[in-house]
Amino acid sequence: MSAIRHVHRRDFLKTGALGAGGLLLGFRMPGAAAAAAQAEGPAVLNAFVHIGADDIVTFIIDKAEMGQGTVTSLSMLLAEEMEADWTRVRTRFAPVDPAYGPNQGVFGSLSVRTSWNRLREAGATAAELLVRAGAQRWGVEPSAVRAENGAIVHTRTGERFRFGELASEAARIPIPPNVAQKDPTQFKLLGTSPTKLDTPAKVTGRARYGIDVRLPGMLHAVVAQPPVFGGAVAGFDDAAARRTPGVRDVLEVTGGVAVVADNTWAAMEGRRALSIDWNDGPFASESSATIRDYFERLASEPGAEARREGDADAAIADASDSLDAVYEAAYQPHASMEPYNTVADVRDGACDVYVGTQVQTQSRNTAAETAGLAPEQVNLHSQTMGGGFGGKSRDSYVVHAVELSRALGRPVQVTWTREDDTRHDAFRPAAYVRMTGAVDAGGWPTAWGARIVCPSFAGLRNGIDRTAVEGIADVEYAIPNIHVRYAPPELPIPTWYWRSVGYSQNTFFAESFLDELAAAGGRDPVEVRQRLLADSPRMLNVVNVAAERAGWGSPLPDGHGRGIAAVNNIGSFTAIVAEASVEDGRIRVHRMTCAIDCGHIAHPGVIRQQIESGIVYGLSQMKGGLTIADGGVVESNFHDFEVLRFDEMPRVETHIVESREMPGGVGEASTPPTAPAVGNAVFAATGKRIRKLPVRPEDLA
């Protein structure tokens, strides 16, 4: 019963999570508090399930939804075990509450993984309480009744009580310990693909995102931020801005100047009319070229050791055939379709914050700190996110709305424009990696060396930021000599988690370079992986499945090539075979065949969508990225920061390997192998090796 912890009922009432009547199955409160709560009305059981007298089962979702299907997948875990009628399931986002753990959020493709046991336990417990309530009514042992599709059934007579009829009685029954969960062979809902719960609202415009929050008396704001990283406001002239129709106020906020208006457009017009004197600071003369020079210098310094086995340097020196290649990747914004935004309403020692965030607890705390309030005085209302990809796990975009609402005494919505979102995001760091390696006389890799230069954002431990070396230092390949070193550059460009994190660039470097080693040894890329993964059965399996389903080795149209890449991240194993060609100086990707082993699965449809989604994200980083000039980001919007468009979408086939292992993540599984599979296919088609992301026309010439 470890998941069933105590919660203060008022916290649910405060945020409206608890409707009138029925049962809230949740974290049982102790003694007197529970009795008091029950005397007041609705019975309280646990923090995830509320059953109304109308039979509507409401699941309280403590994670957040950004398109990864969490609301649906987590509901399926609960509904499966409690035998809820899926057509009567509704959901709400949870408030921030210690009952849901010390750090509520969605990151690391962890939602299903961390909920698999916890929510199934909560669902099974809910069912057991209803079973006992039904047994009491009939005066029989609990073993004589069962839960089935929204009802409790008397097994012998076939009589039934609907959940809603038993809810308040069930709420008064003590929570039984050690309730059995279903054996996976008994699953009815898990493993199927019901229409996602939030789909109908998303096709009619009824779905509400953070940017759609409208409160009475709310003002709209945009914020001008420094064009140079590390810059600051030196002074500003707001006379023209204030004359702009609809503009209400102009205020300096942390790291910028805010224009507050009756509507978003007036705020944007007012900002255009602002004249700001920026103190650019020392970074103003830096550019992508100077940053690259800096990275290149660091790559020749000793660095910290991320992994050392055998003697890679000696193996390379002794080898008849050795390779040495520089790989690079550009800064990437997250570029969610919904730009960053927050609504704050600060008043009377309280603050309501409406925000789509991947880190609810942290965002609540940031709002409290900014408002000068205790965390408990802030109500965070989790909003559906229009994309996140890691970007909304950094909550700096909460600050300005809170500052402005506090200053003006009214609700304020701060919206980032696309230009703000592109230039002032915290980015996937750029990276510069010198890969070295060797093959033996038989053509098999014998040495794997890397000097990784990549900004650190997750902190150094023994000189290593895990997020900067993952994907190169932790490859599963049985290569006898491995030496991976790392040096962190220090730059004022903010960097952060970006879908699949270090694997997003490092798997491109590693899997492309392995392809180089295979070519140098005259070996087939699949054959090399099969040999090096002989002791890694789950990796080997997905490589084999992807190769087989893609028809590896079978004839292709003229000018087409195939490439393979694989990754082990987020607890899953993923391989992709790409089929690509180069047409009119651009890469054309025709087909992506993906095999994934992600353990037990909740919703295969969501998994297929996440695979397609991760592939599109990976293909986009081949197409567009950021450049730095005069200390700031050059690109500003989708004309110069290019992302994958409809007509560039390849055919994607996803093969989910049957597995009884614990669930792995899926949201970040297919991004890492996408770029190297395509790059390797381009090599197979043209002989041209892709070593830089994004790919520029000159890299293909």
Next chain:
Amino acid sequence: MANIEFTLNGQPRTVDVPEEMPLLWVLRDVVGLTGTKFGCGMGLCGACTVHVDGAGARSCQTAAVNVAGRDVTTIEGLSDAGDHPVQQAWVALDVPQCGYCQSGQIMTAAVLVRNYADPSDADIDRAMRGNICRCGTYQAIREAIHRAAELSGSGGGPAPGSAA
């Protein structure tokens, strides 16, 4: 400021806004219909797509004055019960992920499906390449458009008053 009269989702509507104010912000911040989304503000992503006199239009690039006397349809008004063939197909194939771009995708697809009884993949590419989806629902959208065309059955041929 100017009083601008137009028809919004079948109802007469008057708004008092600057003539050059983009329709997107009239809808979202003045009228309060938030189904139409802000994605780029430059007509590059298609998230703000609506119908003006039946033709697809980027509302972020459409000045309020230019819809005076015209017929504007947003995602909220595409069908009475969320059952336009495109919406039905989108639900049947469970297309949306984050869903943020889907209002624009659906409004663009609705024009396509009205004008082509049986759109080819090339027709779909041409019609949809202006609508960005960062979640990568493109493959599902393609399938859903084919499904919507089937559901439209007797469809084909521009609807009366269509400029698309």
